[in-house]
Each structure stands twice: as structure tokens, then as C-alpha cells.
Amino acid sequence: MSFLQPWMLFALPLFALPVIIHLIHRRKHSTVHWGAMMFLIEATRASRGWQRIRHFLILLFRMLAVAGLIFAISRPIAGGWLGLAGGGPADCVIVVLDRSASMGVRDLRGGTKLSQGIDKLVDAFKTVEANHWVLIDSIVGAPRELDSPEDLRDLPIGNATATSSDMPSLLQAAVEYREVNKVGRTEIWVLSDTQSHDWRNESSQWGGIRDQLMESEQVRVLLLSYAEQPAENASVRVTRVQRTVDDEGAALTIDLVLHRAQSDSRETIPVEFMLGSARSVIDVPVTAGETRVDGHKIPLDEATTGWGKVSIPDDGNESDNTFYFTFGAEPTRRTLVVAENMPIARILGLVAHAPRDPTLQYELEAQNIEGAAQVDLDSIALILWQGTLPQGDTLDDIERFVDSGGRVIFFPPINPGTESAFGSKWTQWNRQDGVPKWRVDSWFEKGDLLRHTEAGRALPVGELSITEACLLEGDGTTLARLETGKPLLSRAVTTSGGVYFCTSLPRATSSNFVSNAVVFYVMVQRALEDAVGRLRGHRQQSPGRFDPGNDWSLVSEALEGILSSDRHLHASVFSRTTESSEVEHVAINRSVEEDTSAPVPSESIDLLFEGLDFVRVDETLGGRGSVLEEVWRVFLIGMIIALVAEAILCLFDVQGGRRS
Amino acid sequence: MADFVQREFLEPKVLARLGALPLFARMAMQGTVSGRHRSPHRGSSVEFAEYRKYVPGDDTRRLDWRAYARTDRFYIKEFEAETNLRLCLVIDGSGSMNFGSGALSKIAYARRIAGVLGYLALSQGDAVGLTVVGEEEDLDIPPRRRPSHLAHVNDAIAEVEPDGEADVARALHELAERIRQRALVVVLSDLFVPPEALESAFQHLQFQKHDVVAFQLLDPQEIEFDFGRTTRFVDLEGGAPVVADPAAIARKYNESFERHRNALDDSCRKANVDFHRVVIDQPYDKVLADFLIGRAQKGPRS
Numbered sequence: 001m002s003f004l005q006p007w008m009l010f011a012l013p014l015f016a017l018p019v020i021i022h023l024i025h026r027r028k029h030s031t032v033h034w035g036a037m038m039f040l041i042e043a044t045r046a047s048r049g050w051q052r053i054r055h056f057l058i059l060l061f062r063m064l065a066v067a068g069l070i071f072a073i074s075r076p077i078a079g080g081w082l083g084l085a086g087g088g089p090a091d092c093v094i095v096v097l098d099r100s101a102s103m104g105v106r107d108l109r110g111g112t113k114l115s116q117g118i119d120k121l122v123d124a125f126k127t128v129e130a131n132h133w134v135l136i137d138s139i140v141g142a143p144r145e146l147d148s149p150e151d152l153r154d155l156p157i158g159n160a161t162a163t164s165s166d167m168p169s170l171l172q173a174a175v176e177y178r179e180v181n182k183v184g185r186t187e188i189w190v191l192s193d194t195q196s197h198d199w200r201n202e203s204s205q206w207g208g209i210r211d212q213l214m215e216s217e218q219v220r221v222l223l224l225s226y227a228e229q230p231a232e233n234a235s236v237r238v239t240r241v242q243r244t245v246d247d248e249g250a251a252l253t254i255d256l257v258l259h260r261a262q263s264d265s266r267e268t269i270p271v272e273f274m275l276g277s278a279r280s281v282i283d284v285p286v287t288a289g290e291t292r293v294d295g296h297k298i299p300l301d302e303a304t305t306g307w308g309k310v311s312i313p314d315d316g317n318e319s320d321n322t323f324y325f326t327f328g329a330e331p332t333r334r335t336l337v338v339a340e341n342m343p344i345a346r347i348l349g350l351v352a353h354a355p356r357d358p359t360l361q362y363e364l365e366a367q368n369i370e371g372a373a374q375v376d377l378d379s380i381a382l383i384l385w386q387g388t389l390p391q392g393d394t395l396d397d398i399e400r401f402v403d404s405g406g407r408v409i410f411f412p413p414i415n416p417g418t419e420s421a422f423g424s425k426w427t428q429w430n431r432q433d434g435v436p437k438w439r440v441d442s443w444f445e446k447g448d449l450l451r452h453t454e455a456g457r458a459l460p461v462g463e464l465s466i467t468e469a470c471l472l473e474g475d476g477t478t479l480a481r482l483e484t485g486k487p488l489l490s491r492a493v494t495t496s497g498g499v500y501f502c503t504s505l506p507r508a509t510s511s512n513f514v515s516n517a518v519v520f521y522v523m524v525q526r527a528l529e530d531a532v533g534r535l536r537g538h539r540q541q542s543p544g545r546f547d548p549g550n551d552w553s554l555v556s557e558a559l560e561g562i563l564s565s566d567r568h569l570h571a572s573v574f575s576r577t578t579e580s581s582e583v584e585h586v587a588i589n590r591s592v593e594e595d596t597s598a599p600v601p602s603e604s605i606d607l608l609f610e611g612l613d614f615v616r617v618d619e620t621l622g623g624r625g626s627v628l629e630e631v632w633r634v635f636l637i638g639m640i641i642a643l644v645a646e647a648i649l650c651l652f653d654v655q656g657g658r659r660s
Numbered sequence: 661m662a663d664f665v666q667r668e669f670l671e672p673k674v675l676a677r678l679g680a681l682p683l684f685a686r687m688a689m690q691g692t693v694s695g696r697h698r699s700p701h702r703g704s705s706v707e708f709a710e711y712r713k714y715v716p717g718d719d720t721r722r723l724d725w726r727a728y729a730r731t732d733r734f735y736i737k738e739f740e741a742e743t744n745l746r747l748c749l750v751i752d753g754s755g756s757m758n759f760g761s762g763a764l765s766k767i768a769y770a771r772r773i774a775g776v777l778g779y780l781a782l783s784q785g786d787a788v789g790l791t792v793v794g795e796e797e798d799l800d801i802p803p804r805r806r807p808s809h810l811a812h813v814n815d816a817i818a819e820v821e822p823d824g825e826a827d828v829a830r831a832l833h834e835l836a837e838r839i840r841q842r843a844l845v846v847v848l849s850d851l852f853v854p855p856e857a858l859e860s861a862f863q864h865l866q867f868q869k870h871d872v873v874a875f876q877l878l879d880p881q882e883i884e885f886d887f888g889r890t891t892r893f894v895d896l897e898g899g900a901p902v903v904a905d906p907a908a909i910a911r912k913y914n915e916s917f918e919r920h921r922n923a924l925d926d927s928c929r930k931a932n933v934d935f936h937r938v939v940i941d942q943p944y945d946k947v948l949a950d951f952l953i954g955r956a957q958k959g960p961r962s
Contacts, residue, residue, distance in 0.1 A: 026890055029903060034893040035756030035766070036882045037902070038852055039920065043912035044904050051908050 008074040015070065018062035054649055061646035068639030072632040090220075091184030093130040093149075094174045095121060097137040097157060098167065098192035101590040102597070104160030104319035105193070105230055107622040113226040115158045116621065117191040120224065125149035132183060136173050138165035138198075139544065139569055143177040159562060160319060161569035162543040162590040165198040168205040175212045178219070185218040193226040194600045197593035199608075201600045202475070206608050213612050220613040227599035228620050230316025234260040234269055234286065235595040238310055238325045243300065250300040252327055256310055258284055258291040259595045273298055275308035294454070304329045307555065307573040307585045320595055324556060324573045326540070326585035332361040333528050336380045338372045340387035340413060347506045347514060348384045348411075351524045377401040381531040384524065386411035386505065389421040402499055405540055407531035409500045409524065412470030422492040422499045424474030430486070431468040437512075438466040440488055443480035448491065449500065449523045450479055459519050464488070465512045469503040476501065489523070498530060543569045543588045551576045552586065667814055669771035674945040675779055681952040683745070683780045683844075711735045745786035745844055746803040748835065748870075749774045751817065752849030753794045754826035755896035759850075761881040762941050767822050769877050769940040770848035774817050776948055777846060782810045789839075790816050793831040793849075795824030803843065825897045828853055832861035836868045847874040850882075855923035862931030873934040873951075876924065880941050885913050 034040060103114040111119075125133075126149075133146035137157055146152070167190075174188050192198065213219045240255035258269060268283045275298055284293055298308075305328040312321050335352035339345030345366055353364040367375055369387045373394045377383075383398065385408060390398055398408060398421075416426035432438050443450045443461045452458050466482060476490040479500075492499040506513040506520060513520040548554075552574035554567050562570060568588055575585045605616060714723060714734035724737040751757075751774055757767040764772075778788045782805065789803030790813045801816055828849050835845065845865055851858060851874065865872045887906035894901045906913075921937075928935035934955075938947050 026903065029890040029892045030887075031892045031894055032887070033759065033896050035759035035850060035879070035896045036852055036917070037756070037893065037895045037897065037899055039913050039916040040893055040902055040904065040909070042916040043909040044902055046909075046912045046916075055905075055908070 005074045008070060011070050011073075012067065015063045015067035017066055018059050022059060058646050058649050061642040061649070064642040065639045065646065068635045068642060072635040072639065074632075076631050076635065090128065090130045090187045092132040092134060092178070092181075092186045093125070093128060094134045094136060094143070094177060094186060094188045095146075095149075095152065096167075096170045096174055096188060096190045096192075097135065098165045098170075098190070098198055099138045099157065099159075099161050099163065100165040100193075100195065100198050101160060101162045101319045101594045102193050102195050102198075102317065103226070105226075105233075105317040105621060109622065111622070112158075112160055113193055113621055114160045114191070117224055117226060117619070118152050118158055120619065121189060121191060122149050122152050125152075128187070130187070132181075134174075134177060136170050136177075138167075138170060139163060139566070141166075141169065141173060143173060156563050156566065159566075159570075161566070162319060162571045162588060162594075163569055164542070164544075164591045164594060165192070165195075167192060167199045168203050168209060171209050172205065175209055178216070179212075186216075186220070188219065188221045190221065190223045191226075192223065194223075194605060195594075195597040196600045197591070197597040199600045199605075201604050201608055210609065210612065213609075217613075220615070221609055223605065223614070223616045225599075225602075225605070225616055225618050226621060227602070227618065229261060229599065232261065233316040233320070234258055234312055235317070235320035236271060236310050236312045236323050237320075237589075237592065237595055238323050239292075241325045241327045243304070243327050243330060248299075250302065252298045252300050252308075254296045254298065254310070254325070255292070255294045256296070256323070257595075258286050258293070258312070260286050260288055260291070261316075269312050272311050273308065274311070275300070276303075276306065305583050305585060307575070307587060309556070309573075319571070320590060322571055323589055324571055324587035326573060326587045328585070330360055331381075331532060332363050332379075333382075333532055334363045334365065334380050335382045335384060335528060336372070336375055336377070337364060337366045338369055338383065338385045338387065339366070339411075340369055341505075341507075344386050344411070344505055344507055348386065348524075351506070351517070351521050352382065352384060352528060354521065354525075356525045356529070373397070377406065381406065382524070382528040383408040384411070385409070387413045388417050389413075389419040389425060391419055391421070395421050402494055403542070405531060407498045407500070407527040409502055409527055411502050411505055412472075416470055420474065422474075422494065424472055424476055424490070424492055424501055427471040427473050429468055429470050430484070432466070436465070438469070438482045438484060440464050440466075440480050441483040441485075443489070444478075448479055449526045450489065450519070451526075459522060460516070461519050463512075463516055464519055465516070466504050466510070468505075468510045472501050472503055498527065500527065541586050541588050542591050543571070546574075546586060546588060548574050555585070667775060667818060669768065669817065670775045670779065670814070671772075671945075674772075674776060674948075678776055678780060678945060678948055678952065679783060681780070681949065682784060682956055683747070683777065683786070683952060684955045710738050712738060745781060745784075746789065746839065746841060747777060747781040747786055748789045748791065748803060748839060748843045748845045749778060749813070749817075750791045750793065750828075750831065750835065750845060750847045750849070751820055752826055752828050752847075752851075753792045753799075753820055753822050754828075754849075754852075755823050755898060756850055756852055757822040757877075758896050759879055759882070760940065761879050764940055764944075766850055766877040766879060766940055767820060769938070769944055770875075771817050771820065772944045773848055773875060773948060774846070775814060776945075778810060778813050778817070780952070782807060788813050789843075791831060791835055792816065792820050793826040793828050795826055798831050798834070800838070803839075822896075823898075829857035829861040832858075833864050836861070836864040836870065839868070839870065842869045842871070844871045844873065847872070848877065849874070850878060851876045851924060852920075855920065855927045858924065859927030859931055862927065862933045866931050866933075871934070872931070874928060874936065875947075876935070876937045878937065878939050880939055883917070883939065885910055885917075 097114070099114060104112050106112050133149055135144045135146055135152065135155070136142070139161060178186050213221070235258070237257045237259070238254060239257055242253045244251055244253055252275065254273070256271070258271070266285060266287050268285050270281050271284050271293070273280045280298060282296065284291060307324060307326040309322055309324045314321060337345050337348045337352065339348060349364050349366055353362050355362050365375065372390065377397055380401065383401070383406065389410065402408060412426045416428055419425060440461050445452055445458055450459055450461055461480060466488060469482060469486060469488065472487060472490055476492045478487040478490050480487065480489040482488050486503065488503055490501045492501065504511040504513070508514065546568050548568045553576065554572055555575045556573040568574065570588065571590065572588045573585055574588070575583055577583055602616065606614070711724065711727065712735065714736050718736050722736050724735050727735040751770050757770065758765055760766055760768065774790070781788045785805060787803035787805040788810060790799070790801040792799035799816055801813055828847070828851070832847065862872055885906060890903065890905045892901055892903045925935070936947070936951060
């Protein structure tokens, strides 16, 4: 418990005053020589039980009343409900702000989780003493020293961005700041909505953070959690934009996904398309969960490049109601095949180069592993990589490639090593020499590479026959599982793009990928098609990963209250004119996880900080209470209750004790 | 009377006022001399009782010749015998008798009643005795009708110093065994003893044909129990002191007091005791006057 007038607590021993007065009163009694002792002794004996309890209670209530008065005068402060107890002045207060898109959820008065959370923090900091104030927000990432907590209101950090947050890294930055600056007692205040993709509570990074924090007993972590999800919220996301030309002229074909929070009712959402000055609306019936709209066509003039947006009416979360897209001339589908085995490289090349749409252009570039580092990945849509996993600069290049929307399918090397990439590594081959061969036991058919065809038919994945598969170690989502329980196709966890691991090889001794080529061909072509968006004369970028520099200028609507330097952190469209006088566009949109992520359960959060001095305060949007607030009223009310109870007990005595 | 010493507890005015009132027993008494009280024996006084047939050996002087003339049969004429009264005063000498919140303590009040009753009894030729119940031994003065005996009794009354515990019930049992002839036993006590023990003692006296009168002397403060603050109660009978908050225990005290009072009433009723509860803030002469007049009006019973 913290107090604004802690010196008043020196008066706390006064709570024993009723007892002292009672004892004095007993010692100062008058003496009477009495004859009728038999009645007196009997009355004393009979009254001993209840009367003693009553006397004890009266004294107790009097003591509580005095203590309540002293506490009230000391102006105690508490958070949540007496939650933020303990402490005293800190040497350093580090504020960690989650400015991800989901923090932009607004209430009816227009305040967002982020802005309200900052207000509450600033109010709370009025009662916190510290020598240093440090801000670490999810955009900048690096610690920034503040002159005073009021700077939190003055800095342009009150608007949620379209970004995602990396909370483990932010906490790690806080820990490192402590160590570098050798600060003393530290309070780390975290403001977040605890979305799982921001917190990544499964990450091994948390263990290190916890260990480092536990080494110092002078750290206290306080989480102001806005985990409450808006009751009625829908989001819209464009998954594909393709400019097509047919007999009727040019048109844009748009695929989109509507995601709606849990709700029992079926509802129709008007989806608005803006393309230049042209506006069109379609009504989409949606239920809870995901609703896909595929192949919506919008007539297009002669423009070969441009941008537009899809939006739905305002609801609980404004930040996911709009999605920008760009389009351009259909690019050449360019695939990079990197393989250590030439026959396999040839098969991969055939599969990637075989034209799925004869009107489109397909190109192939093949390299061995050493030569892969020399390839300019800007024009590549898909990488098929067979062999030792990339390392060093090559891996960095591929990570950037994936972040920009590219796709990679890794196939196992002939001789697995110890290298790892994207959180996974090949370990050893497993072989089934006998008959029958391994079959695919289950696969994910509702989406991704092995989804049903557009006609709704399932891919013949069950006909695959696997002779040998390389064991894969690491985190990932299994898209196809062998009957051995091991994955045949797995997708690594990434914030954008796609990284797949196929555990068998397209050769006769390993699988029937070649002889039964339908599944393998569709799988590769889908990966190529999913990746080609990054080549369509425009780019789709995640906020924070795109630096507009001086070349790019904002072409979408001006964002109110946003610094020009921060525009690229919000949903928007930038364009530039290249040296060849071509216009390029880049659309900035929130990551896909922002639409589907759920808060980390509070138990899991507690586990992250297990063993630490950790306090979590659950706040709700629009909540009026302060994080830290003076709670003298509580003590005053307690004092009044104690006095009333004492009076009742005394009154009871008067009524019952007097002779009628 | 042969008591010329000025006694504090004997007020001449009160004695003069009450001197005209007779002290009657409720039942026949057996005295050694003729007196004003009815005797269980037939005698030759002036009060006609009955006729009975002559039997050989009867004193022929008591033959009613007029009845013989009328009936031609011999009848003996019998008269009520009148005898004197034995008044046994029993004073509780326990420490609790020393209590008194007003002008008089209970023992002072008891002295006055005993003094007046002794004076009245001796004035009408009755014998007066005294028993003072003490903690270790009792003072016992047998009833005598000599006028000079009153001074002896009054001296003993004046010298009563209540102290310690006194077992009134035991003393009454012993008295019942000690007095062989019928007597008027007047008990002056606060009767703070178990009612069942008292009832047994009273019934013992009743069995011995004694007329028992009990004056329970109570101080107003003992009834009201009205103390404002925590008080240390020192036992006048020598027990351990008790520190108590009177307000806290008043209800229980009153309940206990009421319970004892009701039980005492029952015991006295069962034992045919002439019971008088006296609050000692009342004038004792009025209490005595009421008592004597009440007895005179009821008259003696057989």
C-alpha cells in the first residue's frame, strides 16, 4: 500500500487507544462493599461468554475505527481493487506501450484502448515517485527517456497504429536498459491488450526475460490489461487482387475475407469498394467466424496500375474496417529453384514452370545452394529450396523476401545437418521400406496449399504414397500429417508471407509426388500464385517494415492527427514514380493476425511472470476508475461501519442490560 | 422495663407509638405462666371453651350444677387456657447484613425491629430469646420473661457485628431442635441463601409447631443494581472481590435476583412462614405497625 501522507502512519499505534482507555477505565473503577454477591457472581458467570465476545467486538470495532481514520488521513492509494499495493519510490519507471492495431479499439466516446490507457497511466504516475522515466513503445522499440510522465500525453504516441507488437522484444529492451544504466528499484508498467500474436507467449524469449528479471529483486512488473474484446466487431481483408482483361474489357478480380467476432446472429454487412472515384457496395451475409468473398469483379478503365480500398461500416474496432489494395499489370511468375540434387531441381523446375494460366508468363531460375546468395530476390515470387537450410546473409535475404509477401517451400537435404531456419530444422530421414508405404493420415483442407479446389472438390492427398520422410524439428502448423504422426507438409509461423517445409522429396525413391503429380503441382502453383502479389507492380507491406523515405508519397486519405513521419505506420497507400516513369504503389495494412488473434489467457500471462513481483490490473474500455486511486473513502466507510457496529453492540447492551 | 440504658436502636417515640399494639402468635402457644396467648391446653381462665361429661377423678369443683339441674347429668365446664408467648428473635450475623446504601444498614434495621419486638413481647409478659447467627458459632440467649432479661437481650442485639458467612438455615434447624415448646420465631436476615435450604429449615420449625415470621431485609441498591461504571465489588462475607461492568451484567443480575425472590416466596408459602420483604429505606416503625396490626386483625389460629 502506498500513501500520499505516509508520515501520518506514525499515528497508527493510536489504534490501540480504545484498549488503553479500557484498561485505564478498569483500573480506575470504584470500590463497593457488596452483600448480594451470590447474584453478582451468578450474573458474571452467565455473562462471561457472550459478554466477553461483545466486549471484544466493541473494542475491536473501536480499534478498527481509529485505524480506519488514520489510514484515511494518510491518503492511501491503490490500483484496481487494492491490487497495486506495495512499493515505495522507484529509481526508474519504464513504460512499455503496445501500439498495435488492436489497441485502436474505440468506445462510444471515441477513446481508444491506447489513449485511455495512457491517460490512466499518467494519472497513476501522479502518485508514483521515480528518478527516471523511460518509454519503450512498440513502434520505436528503443528506450526513450522522458522528463516527466506528463510527456506521455504530449508525445504523438496516443494513436494506435496498424502495426503488430513484439512484446517479448519490448520487455527485453526494458531489461537491457536496466542492466546498461544500472538503475535501482524499477517498475515496468506495461500497457497492452495482451493479444496472443503480440505477446507470443509460447516464445522461448520469455524464459530469458523472466530469468533476468528474477536475478534482481528490485523489479516490479505491472500490466494494465485491456483484454476485453469488442462484442460486435467485423474485419475485412483483401486476399487477392488481380487485373484481368477479357472480351468485356479490363477488370479487377478481388478476393476478400470478412472475419466476425463471436455472435449468434446472422447479419448482412455492406462491403464498400472504392476504386478511384468509383464506389460500389455489395451486401455480404456473414456469421461468426470467417466469410470469404472470392472473385468479385470491378470493371476497370484503361489504368494498369492503381489502388483502392475495401471498407465496412464502423464498429467496435475502427482499425480493421478498411483494407487498402493496389494493382498493376500481371507480373511474370518467377520461381527460384535452389537444389543440391540436379534431378530434383529439374523436377521442381518443371512443376513451377508448367503454365497454369497460358495467358501469364512464367520464368524459372535455378541455382545451387552457394549461388543462391547472388540472386536478386526482388523479382522472385516463389523459392523452392532443396538442401541444407540457408544461413547468414542468405537467410536474412530470404526472411526479408518472406516478409514482403514471398513464399518459400523447403525440401529436406539428402544429408540433414544442424542448420535451422524459421524456427525449424531437419534432423534425420525415416524410411518405410516395406509395403504399404506411408499414407497421409490427415490434412488441412479448408485453406492454404491443400485447400479444396474452387469447384469445392478435395485434392487427392490421400493417394500420396511416401517412402521416406525427413523428420522436422521446430514450431509450425502441420498442414498434412502422415500416418506415423509426423508432418508431411508444415507451415512455419511468420507474420507475413509463407514458409513451408515439405518433408519428402519429388523422386521415386522418396514419394509418388512425380507419378501422382496433381497434389504436388497444385501445391507449388498455389504457393506461386499466393506469392505473386508482391510482384504485381506494387507491394503489400506490413506497417513498420516499410520506410517511405523521400521517394514515396502518401496517396490515400490524409490521416488526422498523425505525424507525417508516422503515416507509414497506419493503413495507407504510398506511391512513387520510378526512373522508367512507371508508377508503383504500396499498400500498408495491418497483419493478418490482428484480425483473428485472441487475448492471451490471464493464467498464461501470470505464468510468464511467475516468481516475479507482478501485478495485473484488468481494465475495460471506458472504465472510469484510475489505475492508482486514492482509496481513503474505503477506509472512511470502513470506519463508519465499525462505529455503527460498535454503536449497535452498545445499544444492545443498554436495551438488554437495564431492568424493565 | 428494667433496661435503663439508652439504645441507639430503641427510639422511645416508636416504642410509645407501638406499645399499644399487641404481639400475637398465629397459633396456640405453650407457656409456663398464664398470659394473653391462647394455649393448646384447657384451663381455668375466663374464656369458656366447652362442656364435657364428668368422669370419675375430675375435680368436682368444676361441675356445672346448673347444667346438672337442667339435664340431670354431670358436666364439667372447661375454659381456654391462656399462657405466655416465647419470642425467639433470630438475627443474621453474616457480613452481607452490614450493607446499606442509605442511612441504615441492614443490621441496623434488624436491630431496630428486634429491639421493638423484644420490648413489646416483654411488655405483655412474654418471654424473649435471641439467636445471632455467626460465621463460626451462634450466640444463643434462651427466652426468659424476666424484665431484667430484656437488657441482656438488648445488649446482645447492640453487640452484633456482622462478619463472614453465616448459615442461617443451619441455625434455624438447630433452633427448631433446641426450643421444646411452641414459640414465635422471628428471623431477621437478607436471606441470601439457597431457598431450598431455607425451605427445609422453615418446614423443620413448622413441624415443631413454631410460628415462623421472616423479615427479608433488602437494600434498594441490591434491588436496582444501578451502577454507572466498572466497579470492584468487595464481598462483605469475605469472598474474592469481583470487578465487573454493571451495565454489562445488570440483566443477568436482575434475572438471578428475580429467580431467587420467586423461589423464596414459594418456599415460605410452602412452609407457612409469615414472610415480609422489607426494603430498608422504608420506616421500620411503619413496617412493624403493619406487621402487628395484621397479626392482631387475623387473630390467633389453632
